[in-house]
């Protein structure tokens with residue numbers, strides 16, 4: 408019998424936790440994790456899971472072994488983050504929960520995990536936009552007070568160009584470079600700052616330095632139909648080629664083939680910067696999650712994964728806060744993703760929201776501070792991390808009282824809301840050791856990873 412294949416997309420903005428999530432997911436499946444809320448496993452029905460050769464020759468393989476090796480160093484390190492699309496196949500052999508299917512013998516499922524930068528999803532609306540309309544939006548956004556300091560050099564450069572003058576490769580190169588620098592600087596300063604793209608300017612993948620990225624918006628100020636040989640016409644042609652050769656193939660060949668999707672979100676960072684940063688995260692996610700909102704009648708629908716029947720939003724790195732705050736973290740993510748979720752479930756997809764830590768780097772303890780017993784987390788801060796005036800060397804442990812998450816998620820999102828006053832440091836990951844001679848490997852610590860797996864895969868292993 409044919410082995411069914413489930414294609415699971417894993418996405419999120421840069422540093423949301425995609426690489427760590429996938430590495431932990433695979434390791435827990437193939438080397439026996441402790442997954443009490445992943446019911447096929449808890450019921451002892453998973454016989455074995457193993458990696459299979461990558462089925463799509465044209466797609467790079469997710470570098471599981473290298474990521475695992477980084478986590479296995481004497482002083483373990485976090486693996487290198489996602490920069491491009493990659494994929495890996497895990498085959499799961501299991502006994503069905505149904506007596507009839509059990510009589511047919513052990514069942515098998517191919518799980519294809521597809522890792523890709525969330526930044527690429529913001530390009531979907533470009534398919535529906537002319538170069539003139541996109542330019543007008545992008546220029547207006549660059550002039551916005553929060554972005555203008557980062558966009559100064561680019562705005563000055565394109566302001567000095569005549570869009571109707573003869574096309575000029577050097578001007579296109581310099582304009583594209585300055586525009587990409589601006590997007591990256593705005594993102595670095597504000598972490599999740601929403602942008603009109605192109606997504607590949609932030610996360611070029613294999614297109615770094617490619618001529619397909621040699622264009623940028625121009626202040627056209629209402630000028631239409633520029634002559635064919637003009638700079639504006641050349642930029643518009645390149646914008647169209649970017650759509651045809653980069654955006655459309657990504658949606659057609661990868662995104663639209665996904666059956667399920669998990670969107671990872673780092674909520675804690677923006678939460679700690681205050682309501683404005685959270686509102687910005689919401690706008691950025693709105694742009695990214697627009698792909699799940701295309702109505703059935705839209706011509707874009709054919710490109711946007713009408714198959715996706717389960718969508719999970721997960722707030723990552725929950726091991727930075729005490730378990731008493733995990734439900735609050737979930738509640739904040741629920742509010743942030745409400746709009747995208749409402750529309751996605753209107754298309755028939757089941758939507759879930761969860762807080763998790765794919766690889767838990769801390770444990771919990773209580774510490775007495777000023778005669779008060781406070782819930783703390785204990786871990787090894789990475790070298791250079793600071794708490795107060797103490798700087799850590801990457802070897803010693805510290806107990807941190809991270810603070811409490813706001814109880815009212817709507818209040819946290821209010822633009823005037825003060826920073827949450829949380830104390831975060833980056834911790835060293837736990838060391839991940841290879842399986843011993845008996846094939847058994849120590850289980851990896853996590854928070855609610857098993858629930859996420861159950862939501863995403865459980866029914867396929869019924």
Ligand code: GDP
Pocket residue numbers: 419420421422423424425426427428485486487488489723724725726727763764765766767768769833834
């Ligand atoms: P990507 O850009 O989405 O692939 O993000 P990564 O998976 O590389 O994660 C970015 C960083 O977030 C990592 O280097 C870790 O510092 C942190 N991180 C990710 N997942 C976890 C987690 O489960 N626990 C903790 N403590 N940190 C995490």
